Amino acid sequence: MLKYAGKRFLIAIPTFIGITILVYILSSLAPGTPLEMIFSDPHATAEQMEVMRERYGLDQPVVIQYFNWLKQLLGGNLGISYRTGNLVWGDISERVGPTLLLTFASLTFSLLVAIPLGIISAYKPYSIWDYLSSALSFVGAAMPNFFAGLVFVYLFSVRLKIFPSGGMYDSSGTRSFGMLLHHLILPMLVLSIQQVGSLIRQTRGSMLEVQQEDYIRTARSKGLLEKAILLKHALQNAFIPIVTRIGLMIPFLFGGAVVTEQIFAWPGLGSLMVLAINARDYPVIMGITVFIAASVLVGNIVIDLIYSLLDPKIRYE
Amino acid sequence: MKRKTVMQKALVLLLVVAMVAGFTSIAFGQDRAGGQTITMAMVAAWDNLIPFDTTSSYSDVVLDLIFDKLVYLKQDGTYEPRLAESWEMSEDNKVLTVKLNENAKWHDGEPVTADDVVFTTKIYGSPTVAAVRQNNVNPFAGFREDDDSIQVEALDEHTVAFTLAQPTNIDFLFFTKFRDIYIIPQHLLGHLPLENIRESDYWKSPIGSGPAIYESQISGERMEFTANKDYHLKSPSWDRFVLRVVATPNLLSGLMNNEIDVLAGNIGSLQLSDWDMAQQQPNLVTNSTTTVGYQYMAINTAQDYLTPRVRQAINMAINREAIVAGLLRGEGEAAFGPFSKEHLYHNDVVNVGFNPEEAKRILKEEGWDSSRELVFSVPTGNTVRELAAVIIQQNLQDIGIRTRIVSADFATHLNRVREGNYDLGLIGSGGSPDPSEAVINFKPDHINNFAQLSDWSIYNTGAAGEQAFSFEDRKLHYDKYQELLVEQVPFSFLYFENNLFAHNTRVGNINDNQDYSQLNRDVWNWTIVK
Secondary structure (H helix, E strand, C coil), rough: HHHHHHHHHHHHHHHHHHHHHHHHHHHHHHHCCHHHHCCCCCCCCHHHHHHHHHHHCCCCCCCHHHHHHHHHHHCCCCCCCCCCCCCCHHHHHHHHHHHHHHHHHHHHHHHHHHHHHHHHHHCCCCCCHHHHHHHCCCHHHCCCHHHHHHHHHHHHHHHHCCCCCCCCCCCCCCHHHHHHHHHHHHHHHHHHHHHHHHHHHHHHHHHHHCCCCHHHHHHHHHCCCHHHHHHHHHHHHHHHHHHHHHHHHHHHHHHHHHHHHHCCCCHHHHHHHHHHHHHCHHHHHHHHHHHHHHHHHHHHHHHHHHHHHCCCCCCCC | HHHHHHHHHHHHHHHHHHHHHHHCCCCEECCCCCCCEEEEECCCCCCCCCHHHHHHHHHHHHHHHHHCEEEEEECCCCEEEEEEEEECCCCCCEEEEEEEEECEEEEEECCCCHHHHHHHHHHHHCCCCCCCCHHHCCCCCCCCCCCCCCCEEECCEEEEEEECCCCCCHHHHHHHHHHHHHHEEEEEEECCCCCHHHCCHHHHHHCCCCEEEEEECCCCCCEEEEECCCCCCCCCCCCCCEEEEECCCHHHHHHHHHCCEEECCEECCCCHHHHHHHHHCCCEEEEEECCCCEEEEEEECCCCCCHHHHHHHHHHHHHHHHHHHHHHCCCEEEECCCCCCCCCCCCHHCCCCCCCCHHHHHHHHHHCCCCEEEEEEEECCHHHHHHHHHHHHHHHCCCCCCCEEEEEEEHHHHHHHCCCCCCCEEECCCCCCCCCCHHHHHHCCCCCCCCCCCHHHHHHHHHHHHHHHHHHHHHHHHHHHHHHHHHHHHHHEEEEECCEEEECCCCCCCCCCHHHHHCCCCHCCCEEEE
């Protein structure tokens, strides 16, 4: 297992480097430079832009710029943000916490809602529960985050006045964990809604398929309790495609967080990424890419390892 | 089903905890100690807190709270004392003498002195610092010769003399140069080597002399302040100030919910679709305010097929009234030049009107090739402007000019326009009560010569106005400048968009939010009504 994990990790390194090359080249290919935004002021001069171009090394060819960046990265330095003048690592570390909180809360919520609903749907197909959860999953899967965000704000914030419309805390000057949770709920629901939809369908499908298997029939004929059949025999086997689905959710959650964070002014990596892209702040764009790429790659390795825990038949060489 | 029950319980618990937490939060507008808090919203985050190293309007909102500027600028073209108590220009218009308010203090209790003002201008103009905002001090003699060469000196503890390189109009100085000069403390920064001044920890929690004292921030979400009760103009009646970043679609819901007290003005305007609903809210005061900011279409004069006559035809083919009535729902004004009808320097003769028939006639005379397709570069991010592009495209189609809209993010668009890789391009400007604001755009060797002009006449006429001293003299120059713009049409001006402003009824004395477009807000005058 350890050997396999090590091997997967080694394979992840070129993938990671490939991602960084792709993002660096793509962001550099767009016409214009960060200088356009720094000097969008009408009184800026060409001479000022030249000084800054040299300071940031933007006068070098893109390939050299990339290797300079990579050299910095290997030295543990992500560079300095063009937009804020701060260390990129400092800007990112301020934003990681809110994004992880939002994505993990959303992941947990999605699992807590979708898996039981998926199981019920599969256990009693074509029942009212099945229709309800199917309706929920279709609505969830079809509703884009920005639209769900606006609808939820109108409903829960403006009309019902249950939840605040954005931010992490109110203006009272104290910042409690309870206040944070209260502000977290709407963005978490919005980020979850699409994931819940697809996860319900996945769980239902897997469970229905597993229930046709011989060993389930055998378990039933042996007179096992229905609960034990469903949760122990069926669910455990149905879990492998569900876990795959969860693995695929991680990048989607980070992606969805960009939109959700914008709508709810949630100060995470997503809203920082939008600011960085608008300002062509390459060091920050690359810094966030490194962070998200690494998270997704590690997430995938972890998912792979979970397979073997779920199904002893899966053995890694 | 035990597992399901546990899951359900966990979920219910989570919701209950969060809701209880929310409901037990304290009464609106009050802090834990019972003090009064004002929450202001703007739509994007600041970049940094270094006054000389940013051009972001969002940073300016923060800087204007923490630091002081010499004067308070008003959209009607006048200005009032702020850190400066009085000012006088010498007869030859070469030396500006400013007397500072003797009661002004830094947030650490030290007095603000003339040395601080001298220090600030040196930092702005220092070649070693190479500040992004260095051009704010470029009218002063000795600019950028060396780190100490700028000719600004302290005459006594509270009097500063600014020596100008050439005679200069005082309004021009205050509106276009001093607007972005925030006075920074010498006693806290003066000991630092100039090359390292940006790296100081001071900028993480800056000490200024403005109406609000920096307290804390959540990067990209909020900044919190306490009132500077010793502020020399007036002790604020509020106790805390919270500046929050709120997405445009959520501004109205935040106001309706009492989460936001006041919008930031030019960078926190309600969207048009929310305007009717905002006006119906009993807890809000709404105000659709005219602004000096405008949208225009730059025309690439370097393209031989876009002759002055063709440009004139394009200018008169645009149905600005339809844009204002349809897209802005009347909350704006058609623009025919850079100055709105309310602007002191507006010239009535520049109204080109809407005349597609005349435009067609001109095109025929000019032998316009109707198979030619113009590249129409449109930046994304401003919905009204993007929709205006479609109307303009239709207007031009109606007179026989085909266009292809090419949309791009602002950085790409700006690069394309600066490099001249376009035919028509939409851009916006914040405008200014001072008429010199856009003159730089018509300087043939300047990077922001978007229209790729090679003729100096518009620039020279506008620049001459910077060295004219009476209103009447300046008006003559800028009347001519506006006439030349209509004649040569490097830009086709489109519309002035109103600022859709709102604030909660609990905050009072927000008298003239027009002035917020000048990057200053008189927050020290704001009061808590109830």
